[in-house]
Structures are given as structure tokens and as C-alpha cells.
Amino acid sequence: MAEDVPFPYLRWAKENLRGGARISLGLSGRAPPGPDEWPAGGLPGPLAVGDAAADLRRALAARYEHPPEGIHLTAGASHANFLCYLAFARGGHVAAETPTYEALHCLAGAVGATLATFRRDPKRDWRVDRAQLERAAPPGTRLIAVTDPHNPSGVRLDPDDLDHLAALAERRGAVLLVDEVYADLDPAPRPPAARRHALTLTTNSLTKAHGLGDLRAGWVLGSPAAVRTLDLTDDWVHPVQPALSLRAAAQWLAHCEAPLARTRALAAERAAQVDRWIAGRKDVWWRKPDAGLTGFVRLGTATRPLDGQVVARRLFERHQVRAVPGAFFQAPEWLRLSFGLAEAAELDDALGCLGEVLDGAGR
Numbered sequence: 001m002a003e004d005v006p007f008p009y010l011r012w013a014k015e016n017l018r019g020g021a022r023i024s025l026g027l028s029g030r031a032p033p034g035p036d037e038w039p040a041g042g043l044p045g046p047l048a049v050g051d052a053a054a055d056l057r058r059a060l061a062a063r064y065e066h067p068p069e070g071i072h073l074t075a076g077a078s079h080a081n082f083l084c085y086l087a088f089a090r091g092g093h094v095a096a097e098t099p100t101y102e103a104l105h106c107l108a109g110a111v112g113a114t115l116a117t118f119r120r121d122p123k124r125d126w127r128v129d130r131a132q133l134e135r136a137a138p139p140g141t142r143l144i145a146v147t148d149p150h151n152p153s154g155v156r157l158d159p160d161d162l163d164h165l166a167a168l169a170e171r172r173g174a175v176l177l178v179d180e181v182y183a184d185l186d187p188a189p190r191p192p193a194a195r196r197h198a199l200t201l202t203t204n205s206l207t208k209a210h211g212l213g214d215l216r217a218g219w220v221l222g223s224p225a226a227v228r229t230l231d232l233t234d235d236w237v238h239p240v241q242p243a244l245s246l247r248a249a250a251q252w253l254a255h256c257e258a259p260l261a262r263t264r265a266l267a268a269e270r271a272a273q274v275d276r277w278i279a280g281r282k283d284v285w286w287r288k289p290d291a292g293l294t295g296f297v298r299l300g301t302a303t304r305p306l307d308g309q310v311v312a313r314r315l316f317e318r319h320q321v322r323a324v325p326g327a328f329f330q331a332p333e334w335l336r337l338s339f340g341l342a343e344a345a346e347l348d349d350a351l352g353c354l355g356e357v358l359d360g361a362g363r
Contacts, residue, residue: 008102029340096144101147105117178201184209185292
């Protein structure tokens with residue numbers, strides 16, 4: 001009997017993105033901070049001093065201008081998203097964007113909910129297809145899920161689309177979940193979606209933009225009533241956060257702007273580098289990302305698309321360069337490329353290898 005894999009992308013990532021590649025275009029977050037990026041004094045001191053959770057809530061409240069009583073702390077964004085589904089969509093109906101991070105689809109089944117999808121249209125700057133949205137989120141829908149910046153394309157959600165999503169959620173009596181795990185890398189930051197709309201939840205963490213995945217520090221922003229529901233639901237799942245992680249996260253947030261600025265600058269340089277490479281070819285296309293460290297690249301031409309899984313496999317077998325097949329994002333003719341490499345020459349090398357694979361696939 002074939003093994004049941006509830007979350008195929010994450011299983012693939014654990015088995016393929018932890019080493020073995022000469023160059024990885026698959027690691028979707030920045031590298032962990034070096035010692036020189038931590039505040040003076042390094043990691044936090046004694047754990048028994050004060051209330052670590054309250055300290056982190058205050059730090060997040062100051063950063064995002066959101067009331068502390070509207071913040072629920074989680075063990076990363078994965079926990080945050082799961083908890084939102086469990087608390088608000090269990091046994092109900094979910095509408096989620098596509099293409100998207102696969103968890104937003106898999107979690108529906110994990111909490112016994114049905115799922116329908118609505119398209120983010122690459123030909124219109126990844127705008128929401130509103131006709132599909134209306135069909136995917138009929139009366140009785142419990143939760144509507146999107147990413148902003150869009151994962152995998154890195155394009156920001158159009159503000160009019162956000163307003164439309166929130167208005168539909170309000171009409172349906174549903175919660176709108178906006179995963180903003182890359183939002184801190186936006187060169188022109190916006191307020192979290194939860195600050196704009198009463199029935200909206202924002203999930204985020206220190207993993208992707210900050211490189212602190214090992215802390216497992218995440219959060220949900222929402223109304224105090226929604227956070228109370230999350231608190232009660234989390235008693236089943238993760239009732240107590242580790243104090244050391246909470247203290248380290250609060251300390252980091254107090255001094256994170258300089259490292260974030262450097263990461264944003266690197267991301268802009270590398271995105272421009274990929275953009276120049278794409279402009280020089282006729283068999284690939286993307287919409288240059290607005291924020292983040294990843295972009296979504298369509299392979300082949302309109303009349304001759306290419307299989308992203310085949311291209312990714314050949315890229316690794318021939319050149320030991322890893323990329324993520326678009327099939328994990330419901331788009332088989334695409335690749336997700338993570339371009340946050342420290343050295344421009346290394347990215348040029350990887351893109352050159354990808355070009356060689358594409359040249360061979362076109363013959």
C-alpha cells in the first residue's frame with residue numbers, strides 16, 4: 001500500500017532541501033543571523049525574570065501597531081495556520097487561493113473541512129479571480145485563505161482584492177486568513193491585514209524574513225474575541241510556549257531593522273539578476289516579485305509548456321542544483337526559485353545550469 005503523505009511539499013522539502021545540493025534555489029527563507037547581527041550581549045539571560053510571553057506580545061504590538069490582547073503566540077507560522085483552521089474551519093468549508101503554499105489546501109482535510117479553490121491570475125499581476133472566488137466561497141463558508149505576499153510568486157495582494165475578500169468574508173460570516181510570512185521583506189511595508197478588517201487574521205513568524213526558524217516563534221494577529229478562541233483551541237495543541245524562544249524573539253524584534261534592511265537589499269539585487277536572465281530568454285516568464293526571496297517561473301512557451309518536475313529533476317541530476325517543482329503549488333508547468341543566495345556569481349551559475357536544462361528540453 002502506498003504511504004499516505006498528508007503534506008507532500010513539506011515531506012519533499014525535508015527529504016531534499018537539507019543538503020546534498022551544490023547550489024539550492026529551494027531554500028525559501030534567509031540564512032540564520034550571524035553573531036554580529038544579534039544585539040549586544042547575544043541570547044537572552046535568565047528565564048525566570050518577568051513574563052516572556054507578555055514581553056513578546058508587547059514587542060509585536062509595537063512593531064505592527066496592534067493591541068497585545070489581539071495577539072496569539074504560536075510555534076511558527078505552520079502552527080499559526082493550523083490553529084486558525086482548527087479553531088474556525090473544523091468540519092466546515094474552506095475557500096483557498098491557487099496557486100498557493102500547499103498547506104493552505106492540505107489543512108482543510110486535516111480538520112475535516114471541504115475545500116474549493118479560486119485562482120490567482122498570473123496574466124493580471126496575480127490578481128484574485130473574483131468570479132471563481134464567489135463560487136468557491138458560497139454561503140456557509142467558514143474560512144477564506146490567501147497569502148500576501150503571494151507564495152509562490154512574491155507579488156503583493158492588490159489592496160482592492162483584499163477589501164473584496166474581507167467584504168465577502170463578512171457577508172459569509174467567515175474568517176479571512178492572510179498568511180504574511182514574507183511581508184517583513186516588503187520594501188514598502190503595509191499594515192497587517194488584521195488591522196484593516198475586523199474578521200481578518202494575519203499569521204506570521206520569524207522564519208522566512210528573519211532567518212530564525214529554529215526559534216519556532218510565530219503569531220496570529222486578530223480581534224481579541226478571535227484570539228480568545230485561538231487561546232482555547234491551543235489548549236489541545238501547544239498550551240505553553242518555551243520561554244527561551246519567546247525572550248530571544250522579543251530581543252530580536254527590538255533590533256531587527258538593520259538585518260531586515262540588508263536582507264531586503266540583497267533580495268532586490270538577486271531578483272533583478274533573475275529578471276535580467278529571464279528577459280534574455282524566450283522560454284521562461286515571471287512577474288518580478290514585489291517582496292520576499294522567491295519567484296514563480298513559468299517554463300516553456302504557450303504552445304510548448306515544460307514539466308516542472310522533469311526540469312527540476314534534470315537540474316539536480318546534471319548540475320546538483322535544487323529547485324522546487326511547481327506541482328507542489330498546483331502549477332505543474334512552473335518552478336519556484338528561491339534567489340536569496342549570498343553571492344551573485346553563485347546565482348549566475350545556477351541560472352546558467354537551468355538554462356542548459358531548458359535548452360536541452362526544447363530540442
